[in-house]
Amino acid sequence: MPIPLAQAGLAALFAVAAPVASNPLLAPWTGPYGGAPPFDKVQVEGFKPALEAGMAEQLAAIDEITGEKAPPTFANTIAALERSDRGLERVQSLYGVWRTSMNTPPFQEVEREMAPRLAAFRDQVTQNATLFKRIAAVYAGRESADLSPEQKRLAWLYYTTFARTGAKLDPAGKKRLSEINQRLATLYTTFAQNVLADETDHVLFLEDEKDLAGLPDTLRSAAAAGAESRGKKGRWVILNTRSSMEPFLTYSDRRDLRERVWRTYYSRGDNGDAKDNNKTITEILGLRAERAKLLGFETHAHWSLEDTMAKTPERAMVLMEAVWTPAVARVREEVAEMQAIADGEGAAIQVAPWDYRYYAEKVRKAKYDLDENEVKPYLQLDRLRDGMFWVAGKVFGLHFSPVQGVPVYHPDVVVYEVKDAAGRHVGLWYFDPWARPGKRSGAWMNAYRDQERFDGEVPTIVSNNSNFVRGAAAAPVLASWDDATTMFHEFGHALHGLSSGVAYPSLSGTSVARDYVEFPSQILERWLATPDVLSRFALHYRTGQPMPAALAQKIERASTFRQGFDTVEYLASALVDMKLHLAGARPIDPDAFERETLAALGMPSEVVMRHRTPQFTHVFSSDDYAAGYYSYLWSDVLAADAWEAFTEAGGPWDEAVAKRLRESVFSVGNTIDPADGYRAFRDRDARIDALMRKRGFPVPAPPKTD
């Protein structure tokens, strides 16, 4: 997506390196499917010259646009900009994969050097006064220029993006802004690399079988395999990632080890050593506050929310506060239930944060007769993937089949071709489910190439990534219910990309407002729990038998289980994020700020923020989710409300509702205002009620009217 905001790349400082075509990272992608990324040709030392050549290439293209004698038009300015960074887009796509999934020390060196240079390049494009004048002229004349609605929207997007990122500043302001952005790029890289280092380096090796007390067999064999792959055969390793920490805290009977794993995980970036992130955070927040003022906004939060659906921090806060109070009340109930179990067992403890998952699991068994270990044997990774494909076929008319011979960056990765109901090629889907050193933790979707058609059809290429831990060789990998939900979530992002049917890449697929982009992914989660999916794809890994209906019903009945914990750990992070970015220019000590903010909110002592400030990569490894972590809740209001459109109609497979969802949400990208898209789908705005029902919280009374 060629919008210069986040993706474009450097400067006239560089003489053009090698001719473009000879650099394999920059060259057009070849082969079937409209070409595929040349992962087999990537060498880390190739990134720097390829990025430099890509930036030089775009600058030359921009020179042609600004040197144009004819008056500015959509075609000679906006469409030309959409074409201006093809090469840079290609190399950045590969670069992005190495950042997230192949992050080795030699690559980190390249990243440290190139991050500020890419930031400087983006500013150089945005601050090009001649270019901005042309964009502004096209934008001002958009109504009389016989443009399509999508073209008008694109002109608006370019104009507002340039304006809000500094195009209107005077020369001194532009200079300072660019200094700030370059420094921030370096700090973001430092922050992310520090968190990754603490995740990689602070793993826990267990020596003695006694240390595994309570762990189910699947976890034991994964821990043993992990230790062996790290050269410690005969021991067990607990990785310092969410997908290792959570099951350990859920099952380990060893309270001392639970506390140790918990402390290690929640201390990432906060150990007072060379990888400590606190000073970095202070500097990031200071620079963001200064930048917001420079751009004419009260705080970074105000600047950041201007182009979202929420529009203002105040509106986001109103939503968060409406959910916070019932969520905290629910935590108190959950803790009381857990304490009763602990007391009944004679544990003689006060439930602490490292006990929450462990005793919650016991409550689940006692109250809902539901044992996570009873569910897990039915959740085979491969069958879940087939289930996702099945949903894609039924609801989105998309069909997946494996393909061979497409280059991959690691043998773990598998590639599928996606076709529509008429059998036309739609795109490629790459799947990289496995944890590896150098791969960031968590799960995410990524687009290697956006769908577009203004210069001929270009099919999209998307990927889903997660961190499953392999068990013993040939043993099927089993997912937890949460992991299965996350798989469907990320697949929702992939379907959003694959369903895209727009003309211009900057408006394509998932390039939508940040607090809207989680709506397609969160609604996808809902199909996992449908009886049709469970009965077909939740098959026991030994017997092949489908999950019994009684078990599926128990899962359904327990769907609001532990919602106090889940909502509070999330919202505490979202509220701290927002308040950090509303605090203005005063210097912030992250540790004290976090402590005081949580105290003022009445944070229950048994819960910790899902992402504590020193490890909050959403917020501090780029601008993307800064003052934006609330977006998941905002989007979930939409997803919950949209799901009720299905249940109010014929159920999860209602064809008319699915058609509206595709036509008004999944396929339109950012070609329309998201609020309008939602209204076209639902015939009204979203209401909070469905979200509260979904989480099992009281639905607020409607406002009184006279």
Ligand SMILES: [Zn+2]
């Ligand atoms: Zn998501």
